[in-house]
Amino acid sequence: MSSTDARRLDGYATDLDGVFEGQAALRRKSDDTPLFGAVDLFDAVTDAGRKGLSLQRYKGxxxxxxxxxxxxxxxxxxxxxxxxxxxxxxxxxxxxxxxxxxxxxxxxxxxxxxxxxxxxxx
Known part of the structure; x- marks a missing residue:
């Protein structure tokens, strides 16, 4: 997680306190991903967004x-x-x-x- 993302996520920490007191999960189609905190949520959403993408770098x-x-x-x-x-x-x-x-x-x-x-x- 980049430092910009971490600062943004930290800004939502108080809003998310109650969400992760019990068991939480991210449900996507038939797949449930258990979440134990805001960082898990961020990682799960980021991973889902990157599926099917590839990154290529060129010098010219x-x-x-x-x-x-x-x-x-x-x-x-x-x-x-x-x-x-x-x-x-x-x-x-x-x-x-x-x-x-x-x-x-x-x-x-x-x-x-x-x-x-x-x-x-x-």
Whole structure:
């Protein structure tokens, strides 16, 4: 569970106190999943939502097969284009050069200083 999900779930803790005093279960079709707390409920719902899904990662569009490229990027009815505006051009340029530039040491320092702030879904 990500920290964002945990904080959101914690916000509902008092509302859910009475629900889990007795035996609780999540019923889905003919399947009953016993629940012993809010975290069990979250995990059960998340697992059910992920059934039949797969996650693929690509470094570039050239790694996709044509069907995937059409579904995710080229199909005008499915894609979203957002305009990005940079307010602090100098700071953005500095960060871009630090992360994408040829010098390894500034990139390593940035990653080490900010690694625990990242929300990574691996």
């Amino acid at each position: 569009l050239g790694e996709m097969n044509p069907g995937q490229l059409w579904e995710t990027t080229l199909d005008k009815t499915a894609r979203s284009l957002l305009q990005v505006r940079v307010k602090e051009v100098d700071a953005a340029d500095d960060l871009f050069n630090r992360l994408m530039g040829d010098l390894v040491e500034p990139r390593r320092e940035f990653i080490q200083a900010n690694a625990l702030k990242a929300s990574v879904d691996v």
